[in-house]
Amino acid sequence: xxxxxxxxxxxxxxxxxxxxxxxxxxxxxxxxxxxxxxxxxxxxxxxxxxxxxxxxxxxxxxxxxxxxxxxxxxxxxxxxxxxxxxxxxxxxxxxxxxxxxxxxxxxxxxxxxxxxxxxxxxxxxxxxxxxxxxxxxxxxxxxxxxxxxxxxxxxxxxxxxxxxxxxxxxxxxxxxxxxxxxxxxxxxxxxxxxxxxxxxxxxxxxxxxxxxxxxxxxxxxxxxxxxxxxxxxxxxxxxxxxxxxxxxxxxxxxxxxxxxxxxxxxxxxxxxxxxxxxxxxxxxxxxxxxxxxxxxxxxxxxxxxxxxxxxxxxxxxxxxxxxxxxxxxxxxxxxxxxxxxxxxxxxxxxxxxxxxxxxxxxxxxxxxxxxxxxxxxxxxxxxxxxxxxxxxxxxxxxxxxxxxxxxxxxxxxxxxxxxxxxxxxxxxxxxxxxxxxxxxxxxxxxxxxxxxxxxxxxxxxxxxxxxxxxxxxxxxxxxxxxxxxxxxxxxxxxxxxxxxxxxxxxxxxxxxxxxxxxxxxxxxxxxxxxxxxxxxxxxxxxxxxxxxxxxxxxxxxxxxxxxxxxxxxxxxxxxxxxxxxxxxxxxxxxxxxxx
Numbered sequence: 001x002x003x004x005x006x007x008x009x010x011x012x013x014x015x016x017x018x019x020x021x022x023x024x025x026x027x028x029x030x031x032x033x034x035x036x037x038x039x040x041x042x043x044x045x046x047x048x049x050x051x052x053x054x055x056x057x058x059x060x061x062x063x064x065x066x067x068x069x070x071x072x073x074x075x076x077x078x079x080x081x082x083x084x085x086x087x088x089x090x091x092x093x094x095x096x097x098x099x100x101x102x103x104x105x106x107x108x109x110x111x112x113x114x115x116x117x118x119x120x121x122x123x124x125x126x127x128x129x130x131x132x133x134x135x136x137x138x139x140x141x142x143x144x145x146x147x148x149x150x151x152x153x154x155x156x157x158x159x160x161x162x163x164x165x166x167x168x169x170x171x172x173x174x175x176x177x178x179x180x181x182x183x184x185x186x187x188x189x190x191x192x193x194x195x196x197x198x199x200x201x202x203x204x205x206x207x208x209x210x211x212x213x214x215x216x217x218x219x220x221x222x223x224x225x226x227x228x229x230x231x232x233x234x235x236x237x238x239x240x241x242x243x244x245x246x247x248x249x250x251x252x253x254x255x256x257x258x259x260x261x262x263x264x265x266x267x268x269x270x271x272x273x274x275x276x277x278x279x280x281x282x283x284x285x286x287x288x289x290x291x292x293x294x295x296x297x298x299x300x301x302x303x304x305x306x307x308x309x310x311x312x313x314x315x316x317x318x319x320x321x322x323x324x325x326x327x328x329x330x331x332x333x334x335x336x337x338x339x340x341x342x343x344x345x346x347x348x349x350x351x352x353x354x355x356x357x358x359x360x361x362x363x364x365x366x367x368x369x370x371x372x373x374x375x376x377x378x379x380x381x382x383x384x385x386x387x388x389x390x391x392x393x394x395x396x397x398x399x400x401x402x403x404x405x406x407x408x409x410x411x412x413x414x415x416x417x418x419x420x421x422x423x424x425x426x427x428x429x430x431x432x433x434x435x436x437x438x439x440x441x442x443x444x445x446x447x448x449x450x451x452x453x454x455x456x457x458x459x460x461x462x463x464x465x466x467x468x469x470x471x472x473x474x475x476x477x478x479x480x481x482x483x484x485x486x487x488x489x490x491x492x493x494x495x496x497x498x499x500x501x502x503x504x505x506x507x508x509x510x511x512x513x514x515x516x517x518x519x520x521x522x523x524x525x526x527x528x529x530x531x532x533x534x535x536x537x538x539x540x541x542x543x544x545x546x547x548x549x550x551x552x553x554x555x556x557x558x559x560x561x562x563x564x565x566x567x568x569x570x571x572x573x574x575x576x577x578x579x580x581x582x583x584x585x586x587x588x589x590x591x592x593x594x595x
Contacts, residue, residue, distance in 0.1 A: 001424070002057070002309070002426030002429075002430075004049070006046035008046050009554075010361065013539075014365050015038060015108070015365065017542040017545075017546060018362060019365060019366065021033070021108070022034075024106075024372070024373070027372060028104065028376045029106055030372075033109065038109065041094075042112060044089070045113045048085065049121075053120035053125070054121060055078075056077075056078045056121055057429070060262030061261045063077060063261075063262075064262065065203070065254055065263070067254045072251075073203050073251055073264045073266070079262065080205045082124060083127060083128070083206070086157070087156060088157070090103055091113055091117075091128065092128050092135075092154075094110050095109060096135060100152050101151070101155045106368075106369075106372050108369050110368075111301060112365070114129060114298055115304060119309040120309070122260060122305060122306065123260040123433065124263070125302075126199050127160060129295075130160070130163060130295070131154055133163060133291040133292075133294040134163065134212050135155060136290055137229075137278070137294075138150055139151065158206060158207060159208040159209065160205070162199065162201055162209060162210070163198075163291050164211050164232075165288065166198075177227065178216070179215040179216065180193060180215055181216065181218070187276070188274050189215075189230060189274075189276070190274065191215050191275040193215060194269055199263055199266075201264060201265070202251035202264055202268075208233055208235045210234075211231070211268070212232075212288065213230045220282055221282065228278075228282055229277070229278040229284035229287040230276060230278060230284075231275060232273050233247055234247060249269070249270055249271075250268070251267065251268060251269075252268070254266055257436075258436070259431075259432030260433050296395070297368070297371075299402060299437050299441045300397035303360075303398075303401035303402035303404070304364060304401050307356060307360070307412075307434070308357050309430060310413065310427060310430040311350070311412055313412065313427065314412035314415040314427075317415060317425075318340050318341040318350060321339060321416075322336060322338065323339075324340070324343065326342040348568075349411050351564050352408070352411065352568065352569065353411055355561050356404055356408060356565075356569070358536075359532040360532065363393075363401070363532060364397065367394075370390050370393075388462055388463040388466060389466065391458065392456075392464060395450045395451040395455065395524065396447075396524055396531065398444070399444040399525075400524060400525055400528030400529075402444060406434040409427075409430045409434040445521060448521040448523065449516075451520065451527070452509070452524075457506075464502060468499060474534065475492050478537075478541065481544075487537050487562055490533070490571070491530070491534065494530050494533055494573040498527060498573065501519075501577050501581075505519070505580075514588050515584045522576040523576070529569065532565070532569070543559055544559065
């Protein structure tokens, strides 16, 4: 059976030694997050994920969710009790506003818990994860009355939340949506339409579900300019706030899908459901993007999470599986064969996954800290810089971490050989579950186009120039460090590739937009690789300092893994640059009938 151990030690190294989270004690909520408190929180969160959530992962996948004739949905055995334990522990409200029942701790800690929970049981983690996204949207764009009505019970887990965008005839192109909202004359609207692919759309784990639904008010402009956002509860509320009858909201069916079987992906029908406008009329996408950006960071973490849990199981198997002898002679001559971890190609595979996982975790936490700064800092310039970075890196996080996370799940499955294809090892579930993360919250090609079409040139390229300056400054500051030289040279070269690619887009994309479209994914991965390389350089510097202080001999493994990444992964930036500068001519040359 699969295993999972939350990487608490690695997380603490990143928070304390690489990013020095303690220096942000001036930000609201950070003063309460001392090193001891963080260690205790992560330890308790790890225990919950390892002992409560992980044991339900395989069984939840086998059982799946069931829809009953009356539209009710039953989640797998144990999910309701696990959700009560999760919510009862305060994990949903960990980083939420204390005024609405949250604990007010850094969002960064919430991101850590998201990784642990998703590694342990990705399908389960989507229930509280989507609720937290809905809370964020209501917190930013909801009225005071809406916040008082909905947030406290969503934060304490009594109610859950969802996001309703996609319809049968439109996915990313939301301007085509047909769901309509008709004013009732009392401030509410009657919402009618069908939404598909709604994760956690119906379930039996909370007493109410608060749906955030995109719809078009009658008479609104066509396209995206006429879209509004509504809060539509599954059940109406009585005057005292208790749950009343169904609000003409029903689950028409559950999608039969490749993975995440423990999460109910629903077709949702709204038949004149009572809803309330969130934010301004016809500005629904602005409000929904708060939830979508939160969700994209969460999906990036899902990519990392499946790579991590697949890696842990592959390592355990590679240490136990006996097959063949080491090329340099038997390593365990008293046994009939050596464990497969002695073989260089197995090592190459495992090291590739390990090097990605540790850098990706750093990349996530670096940007989670920026999110905290952008929302909590009293310095407007600091907030702006953090927001710039988040805008630039959100599509990179989502696209790169889920692309490589899925690839790594497949690589880890390969370590098992034929056993990886058999359900009992759990590896094929990790592969199936990881696959969805590349698709939802904006397919990765869309993320790449968002990056090059909107984020790269925004504000005169201010965000990408700030990134160039930060990485360049690190290289210059540490140029005399002999221990870092094997890392800084490759990073300098790849940064140059990224700068050349950005300049190429400036010179070639405006006049010929297809050049941008054909090369967007390569640019996204090029920026992602340089970001991961920068993370490794920073981790290596912190590891060196810990080794010099005589602390934690595990840091020597960090230095080896950093060099592996620079030697084996970072050179791919040259290939991305070559593909980018090839342009779009051959990509667009064939007529449709020639395919």
